[in-house]
Amino acid sequence: MNYRAWVAGAISFSALATAPALAQTTLTIGTVNNNDMIRMQGLTSEFTKQHPDISVNWVTLEENVLRQRVTTDIATKGGQFDIMTIGTYEVPIWSKQQWLAPLSNLGAEYNADDLLPPIRAALSTDGTLYAASFYAESxxxxxxxxxxxxxxxxxxxxxxxxxxxxxxxxxxxxxxxxxxxxxxxxxxxxxxxxxxxxxxxxxxxxxxxxxxxxxxxxxxxxxxxxxxxxxxxxxxxxxxxxxxxxxxxxxxxxxxxxxxxxxxxxxxxxxxxxxxxxxxxxxxxxxxxxxxxxxxxxxNWLWAWSLAIPASSQKKEAAETFISWATSKAYADLVASKEGWANVPPGTRTSLYQNPEYTKAAPFAEQTLAAINRADPSMGPEKPYVGLQFAAIPxxxxxxxxxxxxxxxxxxxxxxxxxxxxxxxxxxxxxxxxxxxxx
CATH class of the missing domain: 3.40.190.10 (Periplasmic binding protein-like II)
Structure with missing residues (x-):
């Protein structure tokens, strides 16, 4: 090797050695073994391509087991999960206990005003969103x-x-x-x-x-x-x-x-x-x-499998970045491009039910939207608790x-x-x- 080539190589190596490395953050996400969540795991590589500094570790559990694990973890501040899959039962209780971090930095493109009103209300406390719906149902x-x-x-x-x-x-x-x-x-x-x-x-x-x-x-x-x-x-x-x-x-x-x-x-x-x-x-x-x-x-009942961040998490910024991606309109477009519009996670956004491609592909869309909009979980004179298929008390x-x-x-x-x-x-x-x- 001549001297000039050696110097060029040494400079190149030196630049690599001194360049700042991306700080790697690993998110551990606890979720339920339902089909939509399994599909989300399969698409995680699309997220990590956009965010190479964040990796994702999935813990996928049967519904009853998931509920036990995340409840124990958040109540004891165990720190096992950076993102938890929870629902409309946990959000009003855990947010009042200050166990959940508010979702205040989901980004301008997230557009919380596009969420179906019953779902946004069910996942908010005093007007603040504490969980983002991955899919919702009646x-x-x-x-x-x-x-x-x-x-x-x-x-x-x-x-x-x-x-x-x-x-x-x-x-x-x-x-x-x-x-x-x-x-x-x-x-x-x-x-x-x-x-x-x-x-x-x-x-x-x-x-x-x-x-x-x-x-x-x-x-x-x-x-x-x-x-x-x-x-x-x-x-x-x-x-x-x-x-x-x-x-x-x-x-x-x-x-x-x-x-x-x-x-x-x-x-x-x-x-x-x-x-x-x-x-x-x-x-x-x-x-x-x-x-x-x-x-x-x-x-009708009302439920939303949703993504939330424990208040004790040390990785809130990365967790919120993932939640914004997984519950965005862009994620729905991604699923549609790979699996067809009928397989987009349902029940979350008004814009989905205004999309003619979706309503044409999903013969159940009208019935789903009507059922969600008719569900009223509020308390009343004969029902002293919030909730329909459950009572939102600890x-x-x-x-x-x-x-x-x-x-x-x-x-x-x-x-x-x-x-x-x-x-x-x-x-x-x-x-x-x-x-x-x-x-």
């Missing part, structure tokens, strides 16, 4: 149009539980492995109790009355749980007490369910030919009513899970409905008295 009836037609029935504009019972019987063909109805049975405050709490509202009952007395032995709860157990025993799949959202999603996609009342977010998956065996045979209707006059328009997480175990026991035949409801009433009364709600 509840709907998903059904097999071909099986309903074969049964000689037409889905009403506002289905009742009487009609659903009739249809479940006629659509069931156990010899062919087809069950008339699939409903959540897995115990958990966000699993079977999310469904049963909503079903009880469809029969006019809440979790607590105006004086915080539990309502599990009320007429509405008795009607709801009795019908639930009867339908699932006669027309549901075997082992239903172990089936949550994901298990029923799989069953429906395999063509084994005639009807399924569950989260609106399921619609894009059961109509996706890559994930469903019956993509062109699915119809959508509101959640059923339990009373003749349908006062609650089907008693005690509900433990209480709801314990009651969920009792309801699963009734579904599996270990207890009668009356025994289960009596046990739930006694347990809830003890807890609410101990916590000071009942004087």
């Amino acid at each position: 509840v709907m009836t998903l059904y097999r149009k071909d099986l309903l037609e074969k049964a000689g029935l037409t889905m009403p504009e506002k289905p009742t539980w009487d009609f659903i019972s009739q249809a479940a019987e006629k659509m069931t063909d156990k010899n062919a492995g087809v069950y008339g109805i699939c409903l959540r049975g897995k115990p958990g405050w966000g699993e079977n109790m999310a469904f049963l709490g909503n079903m009880a509202r469809e029969f006019g009952a809440n979790y607590f009355d105006a004086n915080w007395k539990p309502q599990f032995e009320s007429e509405g709860w008795k009607k709801a749980v009795t019908l639930y157990v009867d339908l699932m025993t006669k027309y549901g799949p075997p082992g239903a007490a172990s089936n949550g959202f994901n298990e029923n999603l799989s069953l429906f996609g395999q063509g084994k369910c005639g009807m399924w009342m569950d989260a609106t977010v399921a619609a894009s998956f059961v109509t996706d030919p890559k994930q469903s065996q019956v993509p062109d045979k699915v119809g959508f209707a509101p959640a059923p009513c339990g009373t003749d006059n349908c006062p609650n328009e089907g008693a 005690e509900f997480q433990g209480l709801g899970t314990a009651v969920g175990q009792v309801m699963a026991a009734a579904l599996s035949g270990q207890q009668t409905v009356d025994q289960a409801l009596a046990a739930a009433q006694a347990q809830a009364t003890r807890e609410m008295t101990r916590a000071g709600y009942i004087k």
